Amino acid sequence: MRPTYVGMDRSFPTTRAAGLARLAAFTPRMGHAYVAGRNTDYGPDAETETAGLSPYLRRRLVLEQEVVDAAGTAHGPAAEKFVQEVFWRGYFKGHLETRPALWTGYQRLAAEGRAALAANSGLRLAYERAVEGRTGIDGFDDWARELTSTNWLHNHTRMWFASIWIFTLRLPWALGADHFMRHLIDGDPASNTLSWRWVAGLHTRGKAYAARAENIRRYTDGRYDPAGLNEDPVALEEPDSPSARPLPAADAPPVGDVALLLHLDDLNPESLPLGRARVVRVGGLLAHAEGAVDRVVQADRDAMTDVLARAAAHFDCPAGPADAGWADSLPIVTAWAPVGPSAAALPPALRVRRSWDDAVWPRATRGYFQVKAAIPAILQAVASPEAAWR
Ligand SMILES: Cc1cc2nc3c(=O)[nH]c(=O)nc-3n(C[C@H](O)[C@H](O)[C@H](O)COP(=O)(O)OP(=O)(O)OC[C@H]3O[C@@H](n4cnc5c(N)ncnc54)[C@H](O)[C@@H]3O)c2cc1C
Structure with missing residues (x-):
């Protein structure tokens, strides 16, 4: 049908x-x-x-x-x-x-931003007004509530939101990216961090994204007509961004019995390039985005439950959480985890990479x-x- x-x-x-x-x-x-x-x-x-x-x-x-x-x-x-x-x-x-320092740099700025919120009541009030949708800016306030209630926003709305956050409300970009990461059900270290940097004019240097009232009117089908936007933003600046490192080499899967470790960046074990390895155990590692809200954590858990059931059936072997001793003394193989919480939490393992990523x-x-x-x-x-x- x-x-x-x-x-x-x-x-x-x-x-x-x-x-x-x-x-x-x-x-x-x-x-x-x-x-x-x-x-x-x-x-x-x-x-x-x-x-x-x-x-x-x-x-x-x-x-x-x-x-x-x-x-x-x-x-x-x-x-x-x-x-x-x-x-x-x-x-x-x-x-x-290829530029992992952009992630650690963002994490540092977000941590500094959170410390500043605790220390600076003016910043905290402005931040709270923004995340709770009490700025008085038409559109923005609804999007703020939409983000926390539905955990998803349209791409164009993410762009307007980030631009208004940085250039009209003059809030730190990393705190906005951090707020998105906690609430988005698709929160992704790369797409989120680099999109916020792009809006700020840090990704394409000197070129900031301007949220314009006319554009918002047009692409919200006339639902919003915000006033007082900074429509002529000056790109943020930072010291030189890190240069690209070569992509680290992936590992070849061994021949014979292995334990397969699954994580939230790759829940498609059926299609992993495992060569002649034979999966006899499957373990699941849950590493959520820092501060992820309950719904995002639950979405991660549900995804892991789903993949463990599929993997058990596909490989015809036991599959469960990667608790202590789950792998016996088998070699552990895992899908390449790109920069983010899973990569930071993974134990030593052989990392295979998909031809798509290569x-x-x-x-x-x-x-x-x-x-x-x-x-x-x-x-x-x-x-x-x-x-x-x-
Ligand atoms: C400030 C900001 C933050 C963002 N944070 C995230 C995030 O945390 N996670 C995330 O997945 N996307 C993020 N995006 C990108 C984009 O907004 C979403 O991928 C998109 O809205 C997802 O909706 P869709 O599946 O209906 O997209 P569609 O337009 O139907 O596109 C299909 C798929 O292509 C990919 N895609 C499309 N547009 C983009 C884009 N601009 N950047 C990267 N991938 C894209 C997504 O995987 C998407 O599911 C962000 C964009 C901005 C401006």
């Missing part, structure tokens, strides 16, 4: 089955409809013209390659815009992986354009049998 798309349901059950259902329902809209409608935010109760796949892609309950293949098969060249947007995710992942990440050391220009070559390099549309 052909699935029908009935609007953005923000319950986001974090299982692979739910992700695949969302993918199937949205696939018919990945072509011209996406190009025409993707920039408009009609509000949390209305249909949106974007996929709502980010909670699934972030955890790899659904793979970028599956989404891109579905788009291409259904729409051919008309899927180009959608495919390019999916590649923003890989671009940001590769950029942070194709995208080395091209992500500078601007997005290099990745965008290489999309046809990347898709050739990772071609799967069902990708006859290429």
Whole structure:
């Protein structure tokens, strides 16, 4: 039966089955409809013209390659815009992986920001007004409440929110990124940190993103008409950003029995490049974003429950939390964990990397354009049998 798309349901059950259902329902809209409608935010109760796949892609309950293949098969060249947007995710992942100091720098600024909130009552009041939606700025206040009540925001709204936060409310960008990471159900170290830096004018140096009232009126379908925005922002500055390091090499999986360690950055063990390794134990490691709210923690737990059940069936072996001794003395193999909480929490293990990441990440050391220009070559390099549309 052909699935029908009935609007953005923000319950986001974090299982692979739910992700695949969302993918199937949205696939018919990945072509011209996406190009025409993707920039408009009609509000949390209305249909949106974007996929709502980010909670699934972030955890790899659904793979970028599956989404891109579905788009291409259904729409051919008309899927180009959608495919390019999916590649923003890989671009940001590769950029942070080759510049990990941007993540530790953000973490330091966020910690300093939180300490400043405790010490400076003026800053704290301004921060509380912003996160609770009491600034008086039309649109912004609703988005603040929408974020904490639905744990998701439209991309354009994230851009306006971040711009107003930094340039109109003059709050520290890292505190805004930290607030997003705690509340977003798709909170991702790379996409979130680097998007906030992009809005601030730190990613593309000197080029800040301006939230303009006219643009907000137009792309909220006239729902909001904010006054008093700083529409001529001056990009933030910082000392030279770190230069890119080469991508660290991945490991080859050993031949024979292994224990597979799963984490929240890759919950698709069925498709991992495990070579001739034989998985005889599966363990799950839960490392949430710092300060993640209950709903985000629960979404992570549900995703882990889902993957452990799938892995037990797929590998026909025991699967459970990676408690002490879970792996016996077997070699531990894991999917490459990009910069973030999982990578920080992983024990020593052999790390295998997907050909998708190997194709995208080395091209992500500078601007997005290099990745965008290489999309046809990347898709050739990772071609799967069902990708006859290429
Ligand atoms: C300030 C700010 C913070 C953000 N924080 C996050 C975050 O923590 N996690 C996150 O996944 N995305 C983040 N994004 C990117 C983007 O807003 C979301 O990926 C997108 O809104 C997800 O909705 P969708 O699945 O309907 O997207 P669609 O437009 O349907 O796109 C499909 C998929 O492509 C990827 N994608 C699309 N646009 C972008 C983009 N600009 N950057 C990176 N990936 C993209 C996502 O995986 C998305 O699910 C942020 C953007 C901004 C401006």
